[in-house]
Amino acid sequence: MKAVVVEKYGAFNSALIKDLPDPVPGPNDVIVIVKVADVNFPDIMVIEGTYQIKPPLPFSPGKAAAGVVEQVGESVNGLKPGDRVLACVEYGAYAEKLVARADQCHLIPDEISYSKAAAMGLVYLTAYFALTDRAYLQPGDSVLVLGAKGGIGVASMQLAKALGAATVIAGVRGSEHVRNAEGLGADYGVDLSTENIRNSLREAVLSVTDGKGVDVVIDPVGGEACEAALRALAWRGRLVVVGFASGDFPQIRANYLLVKNISATGLQVSDYRDRQPERTAAAQAALFGFYLKGVIDPHVSKVVPLDRYSEALDAIRMGHVIGKVILDVGNEH
Ligand SMILES: NC(=O)c1ccc[n+]([C@@H]2O[C@H](COP(=O)([O-])OP(=O)(O)OC[C@H]3O[C@@H](n4cnc5c(N)ncnc54)[C@H](OP(=O)(O)O)[C@@H]3O)[C@@H](O)[C@H]2O)c1
Incomplete structure (x- = not known):
């Protein structure tokens, strides 16, 4: 062969x-x-x-x-x-x-x-476990997805909607992709390539969440985008570290978690695949079911x-x- x-x-x-x-x-x-x-x-x-x-x-x-x-x-x-x-x-x-x-x-x-x-095969299972088992996504939640035009990003946005998220925000680089956020499956787009992302991301997210911030962040990017996204979380928000497409490991300060009552957690899908094959099979069947219903593609x-x-x-x-x-x-x- x-x-x-x-x-x-x-x-x-x-x-x-x-x-x-x-x-x-x-x-x-x-x-x-x-x-x-x-x-x-x-x-x-x-x-x-x-x-x-x-x-x-x-x-x-x-x-x-x-x-x-x-x-x-x-x-x-x-x-x-x-x-x-x-x-x-x-x-x-x-x-x-x-x-x-x-x-x-x-x-x-x-x-x-x-x-x-x-x-x-990989990115939808990753997004599924990140949203359901690490972020405990609830119907009505708002979700910010970084790296939104990539594999994990598109999968996470489609699945967040399929699982009942009320608002999905795509974090992308460049105004052209912000304008195309709906085409990617999001309700809004925010630009991750602006200067002073620490403040600009928070302001952009607050402006489309009635000033509350998002309940969930899915982060396959890392670096300063992750650190900025942490500041855009709502009270009791959950950030899931999925990858480091930027090449930088972010620094997450523990005092920030305490002051805002937020959680930062991680997700590696291969552990679910190897340690919990039955659960992974059920997740994959659920994904195929979502596809057949037309809610993910x-x-x-x-x-x-x-x-x-x-x-x-x-x-x-x-x-x-x-x-x-x-x-x-x-x-x-
Ligand atoms: N935890 C797990 O189990 C698991 C499973 C699969 C993948 N991953 C990891 O997840 C990450 C993403 O995978 P993927 O399949 O989504 O990759 P991908 O399809 O290449 O997408 C990566 C996205 O990240 C964006 N990006 C890269 N650098 C950035 C930066 N500095 N600031 C903002 N956005 C940036 C890219 O935006 P542009 O389009 O603007 O370049 C692109 O949209 C990788 O690190 C991968 O190893 C983890």
Whole structure:
């Protein structure tokens, strides 16, 4: 099988396209013939060796793929060859076949395409757990989403609405994207690229929340945007740290949490995937249900063939993607 292979950690475009022997399933695994692989910001860091989890070399990157079950291990129940599945893995999705734990493969309803399913692979699960299990989102809440035109951002805004948020505010860079906030699924847009963001973000948020601030912040950006967003929280507000797309770890001062009765918390979706597979399966089923009801719809803005994987990663790195980019692995759809 053909695969993108990292033989040594290095530049994101330095991985090789190689022919490898087909994977063999362990007793609890399945082999998936990949149709579409999901491309994500962390894949860049995984290839560079700067991600918190470093796969043993050599490996194929890629945290999710949609395809068809080819083989199942001897202890697997509930999946069979021919089933359409979304596989959520730590790495291995940029390949014509992947091996995945059976309990990390989710049946895709017939009405959902491989592309849409793959695009719901990582960022929608992340947004789901961030909003429900870390931010305790309540119907009627107001939500500010930073990095709003990215993968996590679009997913978080769509899901916040689907879960009953009354007001969703998109934090984006540049007036053009502020004007397009509604197109991204938000009620309002705020510009994260203004000078003195510490004050300007707070003022912009207060102006659209009757002076109260937001109940929830979803932050995949970090840096000064995170520190500013903390100041835009309402009394008893919750900020969820999801990532650091800015490259900077924010400083969160404990006295600020106390004075405003607010919480700052974190979310890493791979822990839910590995520690709570049944709960993750229920979450993925809920996401597919939202899609079928028409209340969420992943925005796939670019499709790239597997062997041009570096174009997909470059588009993410350069901020040229709205929502998601995916790899067409070329196995017949
Ligand atoms: N915790 C988890 O389980 C988990 C899961 C998946 C991803 N993540 C992390 O979440 C982060 C975002 O992932 P993603 O898939 O959403 O990436 P993405 O699609 O590349 O989107 C990142 C967004 O962040 C914005 N951004 C970057 N630097 C910024 C800055 N200095 N100020 C304001 N906005 C900035 C970008 O805005 P522009 O468009 O203006 O460039 C872009 O919209 C990454 O750090 C990733 O590793 C975490």
